[in-house]
Amino acid sequence: MNEQESGSLGVVIPLEESKNKLASIKPLVDLTRADMERVNQLILSKAGSDVQMIPEVANHLISSGGKRLRPMLTLAAASLFDYRGDNHIKLATSVEFMHTATLLHDDVVDESDLRRGKSTARMIWGNQASVLVGDFLLGQAFRMMVDVGSLDALDVLSSAACVIAEGEVLQLSVAKNMETTEDDYLSVIRAKTAALFAAAAEVGPIVAEAGRSGRNALKSYGMNLGLAFQLVDDALDYGGKAADLGKNVGDDFREGKITLPVILAYRRGTEDERAFWRDAIEAGNSSDANLEKALGLITKYGTLADTIGRAIHYGTIARDALAPLPDTVWKSALMEVIDFCIERVN
């Protein structure tokens, strides 16, 4: 499908209050700019190794232009509680390394060729290097956490590491199974995406030695923001501007990945349509013609709009999680990120 078609998704987002301008990540980027420079330096330094292949592989992914949303969350969450030390820099870098390690392993697991419009590391250096450099970055992440010395932060982040891996395995075991329910799907994205957002946000108040209610607020914010983020990502796979995102429209379809737009279309479909989905996803008949037909069914049942609707639902929970905290520029920037994540779809 060409970009014009895929870009003409035209989902109407029922924002609670109508706005003249789109939400932006810019306030968060501006507020964390100085700290993020230090994070970026630490990333480069900790991805270094005498073993030449390690910085090569790591920098390929690190320099590929991700937004670095997760470490920004950690920095902002610490600053939200007036943190003045240096440890949030190390924790933010740990979070980004955990994410990068996951991406390296994911590309091997998903057999992906492209990420953010560039060849994946596994296509250039092979699966072997991707697995091992991922392990190295995960090890470096833990070393930085240990260096910070907060057992609470270590607890939150090591638990997240387990949950993420568990979620990926769960995803593997529901893959290509059209009987997957929305609840199964939610369990997967809660574990594989939202858990790291939650941990990234929670270690902010931890390092700032805020109390339990602050930790819970940021954890809930991160968790629900992560759910919204992944829901939108999964919608974009069936309708976003592939070129902008460096993704191919229909990647999930071709991999037989079960995401909400497909789950809803399957459940709402006729018996014939369900047979089509089983043939396409379970039997792997994911030709371009079948992708066109899948997009038609997704449009017919309005499942992209409903997927975005679910994202808005979780975004609202994230918003209310932060609501009781004092109004500061940090809070307002974190609030705007919720809308930004959802409005990416346009």
Add this chain to the structure above:
Amino acid sequence: MNEQESGSLGVVIPLEESKNKLASIKPLVDLTRADMERVNQLILSKAGSDVQMIPEVANHLISSGGKRLRPMLTLAAASLFDYRGDNHIKLATSVEFMHTATLLHDDVVDESDLRRGKSTARMIWGNQASVLVGDFLLGQAFRMMVDVGSLDALDVLSSAACVIAEGEVLQLSVAKNMETTEDDYLSVIRAKTAALFAAAAEVGPIVAEAGRSGRNALKSYGMNLGLAFQLVDDALDYGGKAADLGKNVGDDFREGKITLPVILAYRRGTEDERAFWRDAIEAGNSSDANLEKALGLITKYGTLADTIGRAIHYGTIARDALAPLPDTVWKSALMEVIDFCIERVN
């Protein structure tokens, strides 16, 4: 090659003192039996997950009959310093999980079909599950360390995790390169094997709150024991009893892995023989006929005996590392493990 041939290696081990009986791991096994039962229970419990595939994959490897040498080292190293608490159980389990995670990832990286005589997890559940369950076990290992709450133990084990991954990448980058020196090879096995032995031993005195000299002694013991262990392992690949070990003789040869028996045979060979090694290892002509020829050259230049000789060298350093410590049954069991690791070759 049949087992009789491969078993007739006949390397004479020049032990410093002649002995009537072979060294055994039995004293260590007997001394740690009660604690190892608790470790085994913890292994089963921490490899559990609601995601069914995780315990399946983990138990496949965990139940496959490894000796569990590394966790026994941790237990014995703690008991050597009169440790009376419970935390050594968790640390020993963490060490075994780190090892298991490494094996799962190694099998993917090496594309191995067999481990200890059984199909590898990746042959049964695929590379994907092997990568992800490895990640899960690594995460669980860190959670148990965090639970123990010793930042020193966390530091030692997280640093080991990095070094191990670094060593695996280094191994990848020297793979199939016949110009690899003995020093390059030593760097690889120091990182990929000996570092975890060293960490496993060092966390014993850490948890027992022994002083710096106790930590250093056990770290040095573990490091040198690990070097000896890997050297013997690499010798066995060209001459051990494959059936006993669950390995195929010549696996390393077929994978183009550069180990000391090959490095020495290459360096001591004629120009023609060096051309043969380059063809076999670098160009991948690892037919059975070429394996026979390789074994002939290894015999011609006595490189298995010399590889074992290097193992004895490191074994002696391990022995001297422990020497100043009080004579106890624990020390004597740890000493005997050194000889056991080396004498496996017969």
